[in-house]
Amino acid sequence: MNNLLVKELVLQSLERERCGVRVYETAVESATNGDLRAEWMRYLAHTRRHVQVLENVCKKFAFDTEETSSARQIVHDRGEALVATMREARDAGDPAAAQFVACECVMRAETEDYVDWETLDLIARLCKHVPPLTSELVHKLVRQPRVRAPLEEAWA
Numbered sequence: 001m002n003n004l005l006v007k008e009l010v011l012q013s014l015e016r017e018r019c020g021v022r023v024y025e026t027a028v029e030s031a032t033n034g035d036l037r038a039e040w041m042r043y044l045a046h047t048r049r050h051v052q053v054l055e056n057v058c059k060k061f062a063f064d065t066e067e068t069s070s071a072r073q074i075v076h077d078r079g080e081a082l083v084a085t086m087r088e089a090r091d092a093g094d095p096a097a098a099q100f101v102a103c104e105c106v107m108r109a110e111t112e113d114y115v116d117w118e119t120l121d122l123i124a125r126l127c128k129h130v131p132p133l134t135s136e137l138v139h140k141l142v143r144q145p146r147v148r149a150p151l152e153e154a155w156a
């Protein structure tokens, strides 16, 4: 596999995880349901761990974690748009509506996050000779069970 493509995908994934941290930080502030807030705080910790994992991958590949690209900038802008959307909803003064908007933003961020890890899993299988991105590691991260009940209750 083309090393530049691997680098681009890893750096985009790192950017998405960093944005995910800001998404969860903002979502936690928007949560009115205690169970939902607790769930999002767990996912915030989980997302911070993903940032560390990808920064370690970059280190082992000798990728510059701050290297920019137009695609990475788009990932960044999309993440920041989710944060801005949640802030705007909160500023509107209806806490229930703001929580609802935060749920939507979290779901969008999580969907992209999931696709990223599926892609990294594919890369890992194609690059078996590259030690830090082993299928086992990525599989472990992708397949971690997630509790959705409080989020689903918030939608009800």
Ligand SMILES: [Fe+2]
Pocket: 017, 020, 046, 047, 050, 113
């Ligand atoms: Fe993640």
